[in-house]
Amino acid sequence: MKRLMVYVIPFALGFAACNNAGTQNNSDTTLPSDTGITDNMARDVNRDVLPNDSVRDDSKNLVKAAEDGLFEVRLSTDAQSKASTASVKTLAKHMQQSHEKINKDLKALAAQKSIVTPTAISDGQSKDISDLMEKSGKDFDKAYVDKLESAHKDAIDLFEKMSEKAEDPDIKAFFTKHLPELRMHLDMVMKEKDKLK
Template identity: 40%
Template sequence: MKIASTFLTLATVAMLWGCGSKSTDTTDFADSTNEAVADSTDTDSGSAVAEDDAEFAVEAANGGMAEVALSKIAEEKATDPKVKAFAKQMVTDHSKANEELKTLASSKNITLPSAPNEEKQKAAADLGGKSGSDFDKAYIAQMKKDHDNTVKLFEDAQKEVKDAELKAFIDKTLPVIKAHAEHVKSLDKTK
């Protein structure tokens, strides 16, 4: 069963990777769509958010989906129980944040990507090719890098995002992401 599950996970990653061709990168599509909406809508009227706010939402969604995808792989392949537990927490927390962001973006007419970008898909494919302690180390290293980047993204957005509801999402989500960053650093010290 575990082999079938691992195969299914790797097949999903391969499918996502295959879907990430230059012309179908959903992150690029979302950015382009949001730029067009921002250009054609008077943001002062409150009917759309600023282009920078939409860019933050796209980047946050891209990172959140990648965290879930990578962590689902880790739930199957990690050998260290602490790494598996961390991966499970990532799936839970990031899935919740992703749903909140998706609902918020929909109410703001922000188009979010439907899958992680090519870079994130490649990281998932690379990670899926590892096993044993090499997998655990690679997953922890990827989570450390991703969470450091996400903390910076959210801290920068705290200062720059103009939409009040997006700001509230950032203020609510940033402490969770910082806790993840600290947790993964503690796991890194044990490897």
Template identity: 35%
Template sequence: MKRTAIILGSLLLVTPVLAQSVGEKTGVNSTLGIAPTTADFVKEAAISDMFEIESSKLAQDKGSASEQPFAAMMVTDHTRTSTELKGLVSSGKVKAEIPTSLDSAHQSKLDRLKGATGKGFSSDFNDYQISAHKDAVNLFERYAKSGDNADLKNWASKTLPALRHHLEMAQNLRKSFL
């Protein structure tokens, strides 16, 4: 027990040094409903947008007739939110760095989609869309409620309805696939 406390204490001390907090990285913050730090929120939101845009571009080419309009909407909407987030950071209202590439987990999913075709592609794409939008809704809800940057909290609140709608659409798309 004492050893666990020492390890956890040590992790908390080095957390500011890490690119992403341990709580956000391990999902502890999400489970406990704790708001991410501004840096974590920006990183996660930016990676989510990048993944949505790239995976949906693939779906525009490889997806079924019912997936293609959804994918086009994802490219448009997530390009807009990505631009808005970059604007908040570049204006100086938000002090954080925007990643320029996907993390390994999202890159692996994108690589899998690149190699998939037909029903395999559709199944993976639909699963990824539902999962990504559940994660995004959770992330944005937590930051909108308790984030530490007023401008970013406001943006997260304004963006939430669209993300909830995307999740609903992804779930309905999945139902039509089954």
């Protein structure tokens, strides 16, 4: 019996060490930026991994903000080559650069919290951009500015909600920090919209 105990204990300890090493590797895995993870895929992964509803809700909204941020960058990047007026081109460039910075902050926060975020826009968002790119001249400029208006109103709603209700203090701080910038973006968009009337 004593001999059996001597063999069982090292085996159990070795099994536990292997098990812990495997878990650690899974949490350290980083996804390349071109994986094409969509909003729904990220939500499915986070739902399976995250422990409780409040953390899951924070994660879900961070994923939503990430996908919307990717959409803003892609939309505004494409708009720079299609816009017919200098002021709309300037607006598109500002939106692209600003949202790239917000996206970078969001990605760093998500990595810190082990939250998987999308690396690609949804099929619906991709179609919205394709439809928009079929327009030209002033029609394109107006449609682009309208799309920015809608996207920023939705983003402001999300960021306001999360700046008040997020459970995780770091996630709450992220939404609170970037909310004034999004409001400033909407002001810029509305001024441009008035010019295009």
